[in-house]
Amino acid sequence: MPLDDPSGIGWLDGFDELLVRCGLRSFGAPDFDDRGRLLYPLHGRIGNLPADNIQVELDQQTGSLVISGDVYETRFLVYNLRLRAEYRLTLGQPIIALKDRVTNLASVPASMQMLYHINFGQPVLSGGARLHLAAPQIVARDVRARADIETWATYLPPTSGYSEQVYFSQPPSDTQGWAHTLLTDGQSSRGVAVRFKSDNLPCFTQWKNTASEADGYVTGLEPGTGFPNPRSFEQTQGRVVELKAGECRDFEIEIEGVSQAGRIAQQISAIQRLQGDRPPRLLPSRPDWCG
Secondary structure, X not given: OOOOOOOOOHHHHHOOOOEEEEEEOOOOOOEEOOOOOEEEOOOEOHHHOOOEEEEEEEEOOOOEEEEEEEEEEEEOOOEEEXXXXXXXXXXXXXXXXXXXXXXXXXXXXXXXXXXXEEEEOOOOOOOOOEEEEOOOEEEEOOHHHHOOHXXXXXXXXXXXXXXXXXEEEOOOOOOOOEEEXXXXXXXXXXXXXXXXXXXXXXXXXXXXXXXXXXXOEEEEEEEEOOOOOOHHHHHHOOOOEEEOOOOEEEEEEEEEEEOOHHHHHHHHHHHHHXXXXXXXXEEOOOOOOOO
């Protein structure tokens, strides 16, 4: 991928995955210096770097499959970060479990960011689809999102010429430390749940891109260490993670396909309990969240 394209958006040349890790040095919008030179490209580099030390473990008794590998983002004399990525699947369970660890391998402190760009299209994404999410506040990223903030949770059918809308939140967690989100189709007959440990992934981004199918009919459910603003802005707001020499940070996510009415109702009920009696406040902006 042409990640160093002067525009800063070369990452888009290869964007087509269900799950994209964005980071590790940066994960947000392109960041430029005062002279217009690119400092950090869109969504970082880690998603386009090769994996080493790949291991596959199969437990035939439990039906558990674990795939893991290491990805290094490093520059001599500048930074040396390692992502240990792990996927766990179990026969008969519609769940992909991710357990990642980012380690600073250098002898000096380093900073990092991480965002999980988890993307869904049809058939779950459809006209009338809904995102179920508990949050004290829903914040519009920009003027475009502000225009439709009252309908942030629902989705249009494929719409030619649609321009993306983005909303920020910080979902609460349950007693086990998990934050819960659920995307259901227009009939609430099937859905997909994204759960994440919010201690190290406190921020959540909803990306709505209900353009035509030819142009990319997709939504992103995106847990992160911060919000996908330019890294320099996130730094000023204290949302860039600082790692001491040898220090690591763990991240856990579960993605579950849901097709049974009882399971959908159970997931929605859990989210409603976390929300409580008060609906989220809809804010047109927050200066400390939107940069």
